[in-house]
Amino acid sequence: MPPISDSILIVLLLTNFFVLGTANLRAAIRAVALQGVLLSLLPLFVESHATLRLMTLVGVTAIVKGAVIPALLLKALRDVHIGHEVEPYVGFVPSLFLCAIGTALALLFSDQLPLAPEHRAGLFVPASLATLLAGFLVLTTRRKAISQVTGYLVLENGIYVFGLLLYQAMVVEVGVLLDLLVGIFVMGIVLNHIQREFSSLDTEQLSRLRE
């Protein structure tokens, strides 16, 4: 595995921390956009021949994950006139701490797993697991619906990284396409309805249904 891909993955891990640590929602969405751009570069290191499939994957990933979805989220943020603060349930320092522990565990755990010879040196598996975990943390500790969507996108990015190890199986594309459907159509539409009904995107208001 060429070291450039590892450098990209390390930047990806750092953006995880940034998404968790920033108090500004707009900055968090931009960081997710950066992750999308980083991810779009990764297939170039998995496949050495410049096939049509490879170029399409790179292009579509960059456009969808790096531009379209973040732009939609930023637009939703502008339209609803909500504050740009993140408002976490768990403070920034504890969540960063949890993320650090998660990243360390991901590194340890992927050391235990048997890897194909060509993947042994690279960071793909630990980076994938750590990103997944960071996304899960954002998803569960944030109050605003847009923050939760941001977390979901980070979680998906983790899965995308792992999918690249299986480049020959064509599963990456399926994942991207269907997550697109969830990301844009469903969450976009539902966010819109939440905003119309409650005049806010604070999921704290979504708390009538309790035992």
Next chain:
Amino acid sequence: MVVYLIIVPLLGALLTFVLPSDRARPWIVAATAALHTALTVAVIRAPDIDVSDTVWLRFDALGRLVLLVISTLFLICATYCIGYLRVRAERPNRIFCTALMIFLAMTSLVALAQHLTILWVGMEATTLATAVLLYFNQNRRSLEATWKYLMIGSVGIALALLGTLFLAYAALIGLGEPVLLFSDLVRRAAHLPAPWVRTAFVFLLVGYGTKMGLAPLHTWKPDAYGEAPGVVGALLSGAMTTCAFLALLRVVRIVDAAGQGRFARELLVVIGLLSMATAAVFMVGQRDFKRLLAYSSVEHMGILVLGIGIGGAGVFAALLHVVNNALTKGVLFLAAGNIHRAFKSKRLEDVTGALRRLPLSAGLFLAGFFAITGSPPFGPFVSELAILVAAIDGRLYIVAALYLILLAIIFIGMGSTVLAVVQGVPPDDAEGRSFRESPFKTVPIIVSLALVLMMGIWIPEPISALLHAASRLLGAS
């Protein structure tokens, strides 16, 4: 041949989408459902039709069984919908009917899928279709339920995708290529590296377990079933969860072939009992009868995975319980939907004396309660007893004891709420009396209950053969 089962409902979806009439659409849904059931029965009656169009979609015994369950329940629900949507004439039903048809197409896809990625695509599409169905009432409460369902469901489905990728990676290392066809994986499973198989199983269990609503991943269920129309609750608890269970069964078969069956079954027993216990805690003293049914669904999903976890004869019993659970949930949710409509509430404070106001629906609700809690002579009695016997045969005495205790607690807890609904004197309001128990809103429930009763007294030969073939497919003798 096989693909018609998916194409027919998709054409139905197209038709309901372009048709301008709100009155005609439910009839299209019901007609398509009838055609789908006819096709399913035709295919099941002709075993030599096994030849597949592709290697990815195919009729094996397990798929046939699930397809029969889905198709029958959907036909019952679609017929009920004709009456239901007439009552809700104030609401446009284009999106609802189209989503119903897509739901049927995608659940059929899951039943036929022989490839892990196709199976996953089917489950994902089913999730999207049900999100639309859940939001039918378009108010704040249903919006909240839909949001929770989407967030929790999407995370579940994402984890299932990761589990699928892990299995593919196991195949890449062990077999040299990322195989994802079930038959190939099962045949060559001995070469799959154990750590990846175990990790994959945990992720797939969490992912598809979320869709099934196993505790502690069930939190979307009470909200979703509480706010959705009764007919959507019936489809979710009878068809969608059955599809998720099928996905889990396919995975368990692979893990078993890879020599990790013991690990998988221990996890299934624990999560099964945990689901039953969680359901028991929330069912005792439950004041909302639709949420009560949601917890009942958590309980029965627990019973299903418990049966598989026990293994041996438990596998056959669990498959039988798939059929019984789906049909009984049809009775309960549709009858509860009628009661909810007539009283305009689902809380015990407002709903009493349902037997006086709605003798038929309340009677069916009561019968459904006895059936689902395992009273003879209904179907669930047979399958729940068979799981108990399998546990004792397998010398799992503590499991058997816990199972019995939890069933007893749930019977008492559920009974007190159900009796409070049906007994007593109805509140005196003129508006509530306007609800009519028209044939479309009652006959489908009666048919469903009759099928539950039949399954308890006499299992028809083709169904019994199908159950045996399906449990052989899962490696049980």
